[in-house]
Every structure is written in structure tokens, then in C-alpha cells.
Amino acid sequence: MEKPAYHHGNLKQVLLEEALKFIETDGIKALSLRKVAKQAGVSPGAPYHHFKNKDELIAGLAVRSLEKLDATSEAAAQGQISPQEKLKAVGKAYILYAVENPEQFRLVFSSEQSGSFLSQPPNEAPLFRVLYKVIEELEAIGLVSNVQVAAITAWGLVHGVATLLIDGPLQPMSTDLEQVNALVEEVTSGLIYVQAAPKR
Amino acid sequence: MEKPAYHHGNLKQVLLEEALKFIETDGIKALSLRKVAKQAGVSPGAPYHHFKNKDELIAGLAVRSLEKLDATSEAAAQGQISPQEKLKAVGKAYILYAVENPEQFRLVFSSEQSGSFLSQPPNEAPLFRVLYKVIEELEAIGLVSNVQVAAITAWGLVHGVATLLIDGPLQPMSTDLEQVNALVEEVTSGLIYVQAAPKR
DNA sequence: TGTACATCAGTGAACGCGCGTTCACTGATGTAC
DNA sequence: TGTACATCAGTGAACGCGCGTTCACTGATGTAC
Numbered sequence: 001m002e003k004p005a006y007h008h009g010n011l012k013q014v015l016l017e018e019a020l021k022f023i024e025t026d027g028i029k030a031l032s033l034r035k036v037a038k039q040a041g042v043s044p045g046a047p048y049h050h051f052k053n054k055d056e057l058i059a060g061l062a063v064r065s066l067e068k069l070d071a072t073s074e075a076a077a078q079g080q081i082s083p084q085e086k087l088k089a090v091g092k093a094y095i096l097y098a099v100e101n102p103e104q105f106r107l108v109f110s111s112e113q114s115g116s117f118l119s120q121p122p123n124e125a126p127l128f129r130v131l132y133k134v135i136e137e138l139e140a141i142g143l144v145s146n147v148q149v150a151a152i153t154a155w156g157l158v159h160g161v162a163t164l165l166i167d168g169p170l171q172p173m174s175t176d177l178e179q180v181n182a183l184v185e186e187v188t189s190g191l192i193y194v195q196a197a198p199k200r
Numbered sequence: 201m202e203k204p205a206y207h208h209g210n211l212k213q214v215l216l217e218e219a220l221k222f223i224e225t226d227g228i229k230a231l232s233l234r235k236v237a238k239q240a241g242v243s244p245g246a247p248y249h250h251f252k253n254k255d256e257l258i259a260g261l262a263v264r265s266l267e268k269l270d271a272t273s274e275a276a277a278q279g280q281i282s283p284q285e286k287l288k289a290v291g292k293a294y295i296l297y298a299v300e301n302p303e304q305f306r307l308v309f310s311s312e313q314s315g316s317f318l319s320q321p322p323n324e325a326p327l328f329r330v331l332y333k334v335i336e337e338l339e340a341i342g343l344v345s346n347v348q349v350a351a352i353t354a355w356g357l358v359h360g361v362a363t364l365l366i367d368g369p370l371q372p373m374s375t376d377l378e379q380v381n382a383l384v385e386e387v388t389s390g391l392i393y394v395q396a397a398p399k400r
Numbered sequence: 401t402g403t404a405c406a407t408c409a410g411t412g413a414a415c416g417c418g419c420g421t422t423c424a425c426t427g428a429t430g431t432a433c
Numbered sequence: 434t435g436t437a438c439a440t441c442a443g444t445g446a447a448c449g450c451g452c453g454t455t456c457a458c459t460g461a462t463g464t465a466c
């Protein structure tokens with residue numbers, strides 16, 4: 001760490017981690033490649049051996065965050081048996097992830113990136129995939145008629161509450177985890193009824 | 201417009217309008233005071249007679265956008281008679297505003313700003329106020345038990361769908377207004393059932 | 401096991417750029433008498 | 434109505450800054466024989 005090490009061996013990972021730290025501390029606007037390089041103990045040119053440019057590093061970060069959020073939701077669903085419980089668990093996991101990692105959550109949905117990730121069919125697209133499967137289970141037991149609409153509605157509710165908590169008027173509440181939990185509990189309890197509705 | 205006009209008379213408004221145009225074209229990241237000044241036909245120093253700095257101009261823009269969104273929602277509610285119809289109308293107006301003015305919508309909820317605007321009580325806070333009143337009407341006729349939770353749920357759903365449409369995986373759909381309208385129709389139809397749920 | 405050499409992943413100086421903001425100035429407008 | 438003067442709202446040159454990115458370079462690593 002003292003002398004210039006011409007082969008760091010692990011630099012790409014370190015750069016991604018340091019970049020994430022910056023974003024989480026000061027927001028994405030404050031991110032600069034130079035600062036990241038410096039923090040990693042490396043010269044300003046070094047990152048260019050691992051990323052084409054700044055945007056590519058950010059994109060890498062967004063992908064990682066998306067995967068984490070997706071995995072968290074998936075795990076939450078698998079921890080439950082009935083589809084009703086699964087739905088609730090996914091909703092809770094999603095909102096809590098957002099509250100606990102607001103900058104990562106924003107990153108995932110920052111408009112440069114996100115348009116791409118539902119170009120895939122609904123049972124393959126990250127995030128949507130998890131929810132979609134649960135809603136299909138609800139359909140199978142007659143609690144949902146229109147899977148597409150129900151999935152979008154459920155996702156919308158959960159996503160909206162998450163967003164209001166981190167970027168909106170509910171922000172002040174988001175520092176009080178107990179209060180957040182209570183709210184999330186209430187909202188996700190209602191989730192199942194949203195699905196029951198459009199039986200026309 | 202040819203000679204230097206030492207008293208423009210209307211510069212503040214013009215600056216705000218030009219700034220908004222830039223944001224709507226290229227996003228907020230591309231906004232610079234110098235470009236705005238140039239577009240307004242004025243020297244780089246001129247804006248400083250009207251705004252303390254760049255952030256203050258942006259804040260001004262956010263306030264204006266918030267007021268427009270608020271007024272739009274309010275008007276939508278007043279166009280209807282039954283609280284059920286009001287709720288649906290507000291939801292539609294909200295989502296459509298977001299789809300039609302995505303950058304303004306983002307501006308309102310950009311995290312620098314928005315924490316502030318629910319420091320006020322719920323029947324005074326912009327946006328929330330409109331929704332809150334409608335939900336109270338629903339409570340009065342027995343369709344809602346917990347006003348607070350119902351209001352947050354309803355807002356969450358509508359806000360989430362709006363966000364998914366402009367920044368998320370539903371983005372591709374947002375260019376097709378007909379499709380958007382169909383979705384909004386479906387989702388806001390479900391809205392009323394969300395409220396009926398938490399009667400415990 | 402040793403040597404020649406290609407490739408990889410660093411260095412650090414340098415580039416140009418656009419930005420926010422300041423400042424001394426100036427001309428137009430409004431006000432007091 | 435005219436004059437003196439304060440204030441207002443522009444100008445445009447200049448400041449320093451941090452940034453993304455490039456480039457010639459260098460030392461370490463991996464590979465072929």
C-alpha cells in the first residue's frame with residue numbers, strides 16, 4: 001500500500017465499492033471518478049483500465065443494486081408458503097430495502113438505466129418476475145382475475161410507498177424504523193385486497 | 201432585443217421559463233445558469249439579480265411545478281360529485297400529469313426539496329391535502345376506517361404507478377398515451393377497493 | 401529452470417472545458433423637491 | 434415641469450475549480466520455447 005503497486009489485482013471491485021460509498025454519503029451528483037480513484041489509492045487514469053468511462057461504472061453499480069433488490073425480494077417470497085403471505089413479504093422486503101438503501105434504490109430507477117429492464121418478458125424481467133409469479137399463484141386460487149393489472153397495481157403501491165418514504169413527504173418518517181415498520185405492515189396488509197378488486 | 205436593454209422588466213419569469221425548457225429537453229443534470237442566461241439573451245451575471253444562486257432558481261421551479269400538480273389534482277376532484285369518483289379523478293390527474301410532464305414531476309420529488317412539504321398538517325400540505333379530504337369523505341360514508349393509512353395507501357399506489365411509468369420499467373409504455381390511459385383507468389378503478397380493506 | 405517477449409494494469413502530468421460566481425461598471429428608471 | 438440623485442437591473446470580463454479523459458511511460462505478470 002506504500003509503494004506504487006502496478007498490479008492491484010482487485011481494483012475493479014474496490015472502485016465499485018468506493019463509488020457506492022460516495023453515492024451513499026453524498027448522493028450521486030457528488031460522484032466523480034477522480035475522487036473514487038483517489039479513495040482507492042490509485043491514479044486518476046487507473047479506472048479507465050476497468051471501465052470505458054464514468055457512465056459505465058455507474059451502470060455497473062446500478063446492475064449490482066438491481067440484483068441485490070431482486071434477490072432480497074425473491075428470498076422474501078421463498079420464506080413464505082401461502083401466496084397471500086408471499087405477496088406481503090415481497091412488499092415489505094421491497095419497501096425496507098428502499099428505506100435502508102435509498103441511494104441504491106434511486107440508482108436502480110434513475111432514468112438513464114431503467115427503461116431497459118422490462119424489455120424482457122414479465123416472467124424473466126428482474127423485480128417484476130418475483131411479483132408476477134406470486135400474482136399468478138393468487139390467480140390460481142381465484143383471488144385475482146387480471147394478472148397483468150394486478151401485478152402492476154401491487155408493484156405500483158409498494159414502489160410508491162417506498163418512493164414517498166425516501167424522496168417524498170413521508171421522508172421525515174423514514175428515519176424512525178419502528179414507524180416505518182408499522183406503516184409497511186399496514187400497507188402490505190392492504191395489498192391483498194388491491195388484487196381482489198378488478199373482477200369484472 | 202438588439203441593443204443591450206438595461207431593464208428587461210420580465211427577466212425573472214423568462215429565466216424560469218427557459219430553465220424549465222432546458223430541464224424538459226435535456227434533464228436537470230444538463231441545466232446550467234449560463235445556458236439559461238444565454239437563452240434568455242442576457243449576460244451570465246444577470247440572473248444573480250433575481251436568484252441568490254442556481255439552487256434557488258431550481259427551488260423556484262420546483263415550487264411552481266408543485267403548485268401546478270396540486271392545482272390539477274384539486275380541479276380534478278372538484279369536477280366530480282361522489283367521493284369515489286373524486287378519488288378516481290384525482291388519481292388519474294396525478295398520473296397523467298406525471299406522464300405529460302415527467303421532468304416537472306421529478307423536480308417536485310427531487311430529494312433536495314421534497315422533505316419539507318409534509319411538515320405541514322395533512323389538511324394543509326400540498327398534494328396530500330386534496331387526497332386527504334377525499335378520503336375523509338369516504339370515511340364519512342363508511343368506506344374507509346383509517347384515514348391516515350388509506351390516504352397513504354392511495355397516494356402510494358398512484359405515485360408508484362406514475363413513477364414506474366416515467367422512471368421505471370413501464371417507461372416504454374408511457375409514449376403511447378392510449379395505453380397509458382387504459383392502464384390508468386384500470387388502476388384507478390382498483391383504487392377505491394384499496395380503501396375498503398383495512399377495516400379491522 | 402531460464403530467457404525473451406507480449407500483455408496487462410498501473411503512473412502522473414497534461415488537455416480543454418464549462419461551470420458558478422464575483423465585480424467594477426453603466427445606463428435606465430423612480431423619487432423628492 | 435425640471436433637476437438631482439438614489440436605486441435598480443443590466444454588462445462582460447475575469448476568477449478559480451474540479452472534472453472526464455488521454456497519453457506516453459513503466460514495472461509486474463504470464464507465456465512460449
